[in-house]
Amino acid sequence: MHKRLLWFLVLIFPLLAAGQEAFDYKAFETKLKKHIYSSPDSTRILIDEVLEKKNLHDTIRGLVYNIYGIYYSHVGELDSSMVAYKKSAALLKNHLWIKTMPLMNMSVGYRNMGQYDESFKCLEEALEINKRLGFKEKEAIVYSNMSSNYQFMLQYDKAVEYALKGIEILKKEDSPLLAALTQKLANTYMKMSNFSFAKELYEDCLKIFKKQNDKVSYTLTLINYAEVLIHLDQTGKAKKALREAIAELSRIKNPEHLAIAYSKLGHIAKDEGNIKDACRNYEAAFAILSESNSINLVIIASEYIELLNKNKDYDKALKVIEKTKRSPIFNDVNKADKVRFDVAMAETYSKTNNDKEALNGLVRALKIKDSLARSGTDNYTKELQAKYQAELQREKNRALKVKNAGLQKAYETEKTRMIAYIAISLSIILLILLLLRSYRLRERLRKEALKLAATEKNILRKQHEHEKELTQAQQDIISEKQRELASSALKMANYQDNLLQIIERCNNDSIKKVSDVKKELEGLIKQKDYWRQFETRFNMLHPGFGASLANRYSNLTKNDIEFCSLLKLNMSNKEIAQLLQISHESAITKKYRIKKKMEIQDDADFEKLLMEI
Structure with a gap:
């Protein structure tokens, strides 16, 4: 309300300033609009500068004091605001159409101070002036303030009655102030715990205030809207509304x-x-x-x-x-x-x-x-509520009927076009289905071809693996045969070596008799198990070596273990080759194959393993 009064004041300043060229009212108007809410301290400085002028007309001075009262009210100094309003009313006593402004503001001040009788006196005086001058909108605003007084006094039946009086006047006048008075009515319904209807009214008011770019009214409505949302257990929306209100209220101070x-945010936090x-x-x-x-x-x-x-x-x-x-x-x-x-x-x-x-x-x-x-007031209050709600619903129904007629006309206009759209859409859908069917058939054939190729590839892979296994088995058999052949060659080498020794002894005349030759040959025959004797002596020196090695590496053959036994004795490859009557390279190869079976790469690791067993 204060904001609307301010704009009214700044609009009439130029008219009241006629003939007073010493004061630039246009500049004052511009500065006032800039600072009144965003920077109250700057507003006070501007007002003081005007009031210091000695030749200022009483009418202008009265209007400035009214602005001073709004300033003090805005910053929370209620006593100072009342002093300023009273000065304004006294200066404007001969200008009744303007005097209603400080009277209305005084009524709000008295109400905020709990002095309802004084507030009603101001409102009744303002109501009488407005009726005499035929100011219908201002008359409705007086009823709105009376409704607020009764609301604070907890006389909700009276609050609803006077709010409806004001609304009826503004409807006839088709006034943009209807939203502000509807907000007052919503406040009363909220106090009467009719939260659902109050919420509906607040939402209508918020839309109108936002459309009118009335930030102050919009912000103040947000606070009461949040209160209703709290009672309806919509605390998320309530907190959002309050934070938006706090941001704007902090800005306009x-x-x-x-x-x-802040108190309503505290209430939500307490409930949570x-x-x-x-x-x-x-x-x-x-x-x-x-x-x-x-x-x-x-x-x-x-x-x-x-x-x-x-x-x-x-x-x-x-x-x-x-x-x-x-x-x-x-x-x-x-x-x-x-x-x-x-x-x-x-x-x-x-x-x-x-x-x-x-x-x-x-x-x-x-x-x-x-x-x-x-006693006796609740039913009357409910009747007023029902009456207003029914009237509001009738208005909504009429608006809905007009809207439905427009929609019906639009429907008829669009009907033919929609049929064409449907036909085209069906044709496109049919074409798409045909394309999809063709694509799916091609895709199925492609998948079948891929599946067949994968099957053939799998068969070839298995054949390759089988052939590889057969080759490996053959290689294993060949290796085993080679080991057996090496063992046989070792034995034959030993026999040959012994026979050569016997022949050499015969040539050296170490053996002269046939009986001695026979004896040596018989001894040679007896030595056919010479390796078993070696194993016996080796096991006495290193008991359990062969068994441990065989348990660890089950894929080692007996010849492999025998070869490892010679390595255990720290014999070199060359020495083992001489002993086994094989080449030096064969000994190296045999050692390499044994390491491979044992999955050992490094010679040092291989020798360390043999030494630890």
């Missing part, structure tokens, strides 16, 4: 509503069990309101005390109680808020062993609660 937004965040938000809200004489201080203090009691922070709760009781508006708050404060205070006193004060608080709360008992 509106402390009172900023405090209310986040006590730390709840305390932080309530503390911020209380700190802001305790600097002003706002009537909202008591209810927010009550919620904060309840939270502190729940958190067992009784010392801080006592400080909040004392600071709230010292506030000038403490005795002017509505009875419901006073009851809640007294109950919360009684709990704090009870927990801090101050039973006397606790009992006094509860007694006061019970007395106030009894005085709140009302």
Whole structure:
């Protein structure tokens, strides 16, 4: 409301400035628009500069004092704002059509201070002036403020009645102010716990305020909208709305509503069990309101005390109680808020062993609660609600009927085009299906060809593996035969060596008799198991070597183990070749094959293994 009044003021300044060329009202208007909400301190400087002018017309001075009152109200200095409004009304007493501005602003100030009788006096005077001058929109605004007064006084039947009076006037005038008055009605429904309908009204108002680029009204509506969402358990949307409101309220420096937004965030945090965040938000809200004489201080203090009691922070709760009781508006708050404060205070006193004060608080709360008992008003209030809701629904139905007629016409226009679209679409779909069928057939043939190729490849791979296995088996057999042949050659080499020795001895006349030759030959025959004798002696020196080696490497043959036995004796390849009557290269090859069977690459590792067994 203040914002609309300001723009009205700045528009009439040039008209009232006729003949006063010493003051540039156009420049003042531009500066005022720039700073009134974004930079209140700059606004005050501008206003002071104007008021210091001595030859300023009383009408201009009165209007400037009205702006001064708006400034003080905006920064939370209610007492100073009331002084400025009264000066404005006195200066404008001969200009009734302008005097209604400070009167309306005074009514809001008195309401915020809990002085409802004084507020109604201002509103009744403004209503009489507007009726006399035929200002219908301003008359509706007066009814809106009366509705707000009754809402604060918890007389919701009266609040609804006067809100509907204002709405009826604005509907006839087709006024853009209808959204603001609808918002007041939504506030009342919220207080009456009709949250679903209040939510619907708030959403309509938000759309209109956003379309009108009325940021102040939009932001203030967000706060009450969040309250409704909290009651409807839509806390996610509520937090989003409150954060948006806090950002804008911080920018335009509106402390009172900023405090209310913080308190509602604290309420959500408390319900979610986040006590730390709840305390932080309530503390911020209380700190802001305790600097002003706002009537909202008591209810927010009550919620904060309840939270502190729940958190067992009784010392801080006592400080909040004392600071709230010292506030000038403490005795002017509505009875419901006073009851809640007294109950919360009684709990704090009870927990801090101050039973006397606790009992006094509860007694006061019970007395106030009894005085709140009302009869005969609830049904009337519900009738008003039903009447307005029915009227609103009829308007929506009419709008829906017009919209449906337009839709029907559009439907008929689009019907032929849609049929053509459907025919074309069906043709395209049929073509696509044919293409898909052709593609799937080609794809199936391709997959069958790939499958056949994979099968043939698998058969060839298995054949290759089988041939490889056969080749390996043949190689193993050949290797075994070679080992057996080497063993036979060893034995034959030994026999040959012995025979050569016998012949040499005969040539040397070491053996002269045939009987001696016979004896040597018989001994040679007896030595046919010479390797077994070697094994016996080797096993005596290295017991279990052959068995251990065979257990570790089951693929080693007896000849392999015999060869390893010679290596165990630290014999070189050359020595083993001489002993086995084979070439030096054959000995190296045999050693290599044994290492391969044992899966050992390095000679050092092979020799270390043999030494450790």
